Ligand SMILES: Nc1ncnc2c1ncn2[C@@H]1O[C@H](COP(=O)(O)OP(=O)(O)OP(=O)(O)O)[C@@H](O)[C@H]1O
């Protein structure tokens with residue numbers, strides 16, 4: 001027996017088995033976490049049935065059943081009691097002040113799932129669970145329960161949404177109309193504050209500007225009046241399209257239809273109808289702005305911010321990384337110095353990401369951004385333009401963070417280029433640069449793309465350095481829009497990774513936001529995978545072209 | 552150059568004892584490449600060429616033979632300064648090409664390598680189309696005119712005996728050609744540069760007999776217009792295609808003479824042993 005064990009040890013297979021077991025366990029956990037994210041993330045939008053529970057103490061709740069568990073309680077006599085508990089999402093935050101309650105089975109006297117119960121998603125205060133009592137469209141009132149009532153409610157909702165859109169458009173027209181005047185007034189204020197105002201010339205300019213402002217004010221007065229009236233009319237109109245609902249206990253509540261995102265009767269809906277709602281909510285999630293301090297609505301700005309930031313980062317990191325790698329590999333004399341530089345670059349990959357964030361803050365934002373402000377945007381100081389966090393600085397910080405990855409991968413790509421091809425090019429009278437450009441770089445491109453893929457994977461998920469270089473909880477504008485110069489590198493932006501942290505841990509309503517965390521995490525994974533797939537697609541095409549290289 | 556020729560003719564007449572035999576062998580030839588006491592070191596310890604003196608005649612085929620590791624490739628690569636790429640290597644002595652010292656300051660390597668083309672032992676087509684491979688040299692040397700390039704590609708492929716086989720596949724990847732075709736493509740690629748001298752380092756050693764035959768045929772046609780220096784391990788091949796042969800051994804030039812003389816009546820015992828296959 002002794003001998004067999006020592007032989008077993010000698011073979012070393014046991015270590016391999018232990019190691020592979022560990023690997024299998026780790027892989028299993030990865031699969032498990034992805035499955036959890038997938039199921040939780042995707043099921044969040046499915047319209048759930050509602051239940052009406054009446055309690056022994058005569059109170060009643062309507063809501064969605066979320067979780068249930070069994071707890072064991074020991075009473076004073078030492079006897080163990082089994083207790084069934086369940087969590088009900090009761091919504092109606094404006095009435096109850098909370099979204100969830102825990103109840104025990106023993107408290108419940110009656111449970112049913114009424115078909116006429118409606119679930120209403122509102123722009124504010126979250127969901128409302130209740131029963132429709134009355135639909136008002138102007139002077140018309142409908143309160144006869146039945147199918148007609150629902151149809152009327154739908155009609156009212158469509159009308160209110162259309163009106164809401166018109167209000168938004170009118171508001172925008174109004175803003176556009178006022179913009180030049182607002183600019184002028186800002187100029188006047190700045191001039192008044194500046195030392196120039198004391199000089200004669202300054203006074204004269206000021207007078208001119210003020211005259212101009214008055215002129216403009218007069219010229220837009222008519223149109224302003226019309227638009228304002230229209231705005232008032234529309235707003236009033238929407239105030240007259242009202243839904244009155246009752247809670248499970250009969251308390252009534254009026255809701256403007258324009259404040260409703262959607263409503264439905266889950267208990268009487270068929271599968272396809274639910275799927276339709278599900279698709280709508282999914283679309284809203286990826287295409288809309290967030291509401292209710294990010295716990296509801298969509299995450300479009302965060303998706304947009306993430307993608308733009310990753311693209312900017314790629315644009316910055318690839319040329320630098322590739323040039324550095326080319327220099328290290330093709331130009332520099334290999335020696336102690338180069339070995340040291342290479343070692344430093346590799347070690348850069350091990351620096352904690354927050355340190356890069358601090359560097360970005362100190363160097364990019366304060367030093368570079370501050371100087372840019374002083375030279376080009378001095379009229380806006382002390383309000384910073386580039387001297388504060390923004391998408392450019394965040395992207396550059398991440399570019400620095402991912403630089404080693406690109407350098408290392410590119411170097412490997414360069415090493416994989418056959419020496420015979422390089423010599424062949426030189427023997428034909430090519431200069432070193434021509435050789436690099438025409439023979440080495442195309443051959444190394446798959447390696448470079450590998451670097452890019454790794455950089456994207458690393459960069460897209462990084463949150464810590466962004467928090468001090470420009471990410472915000474809620475950005476009022478996107479980094480790319482229709483106003484000149486279209487790409488606004490100085491703007492703050494939203495990011496999915498930060499969004500997860502913010503919604504899950506910083507929002508006032510953490511319990512309600514939990515599913516949002518899963519969904520956003522899922523989305524982040526999907527985006528990283530998509531970006532990678534694009535790069536992998538190009539790499540495979542190139543590989544096919546340069547079959548000689550093993551990259 | 553002419554002076555040298557006259558000198559040689561004179562010396563051939565007088566049969567001077569101290570004059571190396573090759574001078575007589577080269578009587579009447581114009582000399583294109585000439586080395587004087589060429590030493591090459593891969594590093595201070597690795598002395599690869601030792602006091603090599605050789606004269607290579609104009610528009611003839613000169614073969615380098617010798618056992619493996621004797622320095623044939625090294626010598627060949629001194630002629631287009633390919634050895635410059637090896638870090639830590641250095642060279643003593645002189646290499647004159649058409650009378651000009653190619654190791655002096657101010658020589659433009661690109662010009663030199665355009666003039667002195669090279670074909671490698673293992674074919675090394677670029678991962679591009681056949682057409683782009685052949686046009687590579689002219690393009691890096693500044694020719695952009697499309698029709699001029701077309702013409703150069705066609706004439707180079709014809710000279711390399713490849714045109715008939717692949718004229719319909721010019722846009723196909725060069726990596727799809729057979730090994731022999733790839734090697735002839737590399738010859739065509741070198742020819743497209745319109746070099747004066749072509750260096751070939753065992754161009755057929757990785758090929759089957761038929762492809763080898765084709766390459767030899769190509770070389771035979773090319774010698775009308777080019778000075779060719781070829782390294783080979785194949786004695787028959789050297790005998791078939793070369794006019795002059797140099798036998799090297801341990802970094803030294805042992806014997807240089809007309810191929811006929813080397814193969815039938817070598818002066819050195821070592822040469823005879825090598826050729827008859829007694830060692831090496
Ligand atoms: N890059 C290099 N670095 C150091 N030494 C080298 C290098 N290339 C060749 N050598 C050495 O120089 C000597 C001559 O090599 P070379 O390649 O010229 O031989 P060769 O005659 O061409 O041999 P073969 O017939 O096998 O090709 C050999 O001893 C070889 O080991």
Ligand SMILES: [Mg+2]
Pocket residue numbers: 623624625752782
């Ligand atoms: Mg060799």
